[in-house]
Amino acid sequence: MGSGQMSVFKLIDGCGYDALGVQYNALGAKYERRYKTCPCKNCLVSENPSRVWWEIILLTAAHVVYDETEASATSCRLFYDKEDSPLVRLETMSIEYVNIDRDFCGLKYATCDATLGNRLYALMEHRFEIGKRIWQKYKGCDHSENLFSLSPTRMDALSSRSVSASG
Numbered sequence: 177m178g179s180g181q182m183s184v185f186k187l188i189d190g191c192g193y194d195a196l197g198v199q200y201n202a203l204g205a206k207y208e209r210r211y212k213t214c215p216c217k218n219c220l221v222s223e224n225p226s227r228v229w230w231e232i233i234l235l236t237a238a239h240v241v242y243d244e245t246e247a248s249a250t251s252c253r254l255f256y257d258k259e260d261s262p263l264v265r266l267e268t269m270s271i272e273y274v275n276i277d278r279d280f281c282g283l284k285y286a287t288c289d290a291t292l293g294n295r296l297y298a299l300m301e302h303r304f305e306i307g308k309r310i311w312q313k314y315k316g317c318d319h320s321e322n323l324f325s326l327s328p329t330r331m332d333a334l335s336s337r338s339v340s341a342s343g
Contacts, residue, residue, distance in 0.1 A: 183233040184296045187214075192231065195300035214288040217268070230293030231286050232266060238274050238281040247271045247283055254296075264292070 185192035185207055192207035193199055199207050213219055214229035234252055241247055247269045254264040272282035287293055 181235045182296075182300075184293070184300045185231045185233070186293065186297055187229050187231060189227050195297055195304050215286045216288055219288055226288035228290075229286055229288040230297060231284055232296060233272055234266075234269070234283045234285070236281050236283060238276050238279045241269075241271075241281050241283060242274065242276070244271055247281075250283060252283075252285070 183194065185194055187193075187207075187209060190209040190212040191199065192209065194207070213225035213227055216229065219225035219229075241250055250269045251265050251267040252269070254266065255261055266285040266287075269283040269285050272284040274281040
C-alpha cells in the first residue's frame with residue numbers, strides 16, 4: 177500500500193466487492209456494512225436511498241489526515257489530466273481506518289452516482305488486469321532489479337504494448 181493508492185468497492189445491499197469480485201479489503205477483512213443503503217448525503221435524506229453504491233478508499237499518510245475533523249475537510253480531485261479537465265471532486269471524506277504507528281490512513285467517500293462509480297470501478301479492473309499481465313511476464317525474474325512506475329497517461333501504452341498478453 178502506498179500513499180495516494182485508491183481502491184474502489186461496489187456495494188449491493190451492504191456487501192462490498194472489489195474489481196476482482198472479492199469481498200475482502202486490503203487489510204484482509206470482509207468488506208461488508210451493517211447499513212444496507214448508500215450513506216451519501218443525498219441518500220441520507222431520501223425516502224428511497226440507493227441499495228447500490230460505491231465506496232472509494234484513498235490512502236494517505238496519517239500525519240496528514242489523522243482524525244474525522246481532518247477527513248471531513250479533505251477533498252480529492254479526480255481525472256485532473258490537463259488544466260481544462262472537468263472538475264470531478266470527492267468532498268467530505270471520512271476515516272475508514274488509521275494506523276498512527278505505520279503512518280497511514282484510509283479515507284472513504286461514498287457515492288451512488290453510477291457514472292462515477294462504474295468509471296472508477298472499471299479503472300480498478302484495468303489496474304488488476306495490468307498487474308496480472310506484469311506478474312505473468314516477470315514471475316520468473318529476479319525481482320530485486322524490477323521497477324515499475326505507472327502514471328495515468330502511460331497506463332494505456334503499458335497495457336497495450338509493453339506488457340501484452342502474448343508476453
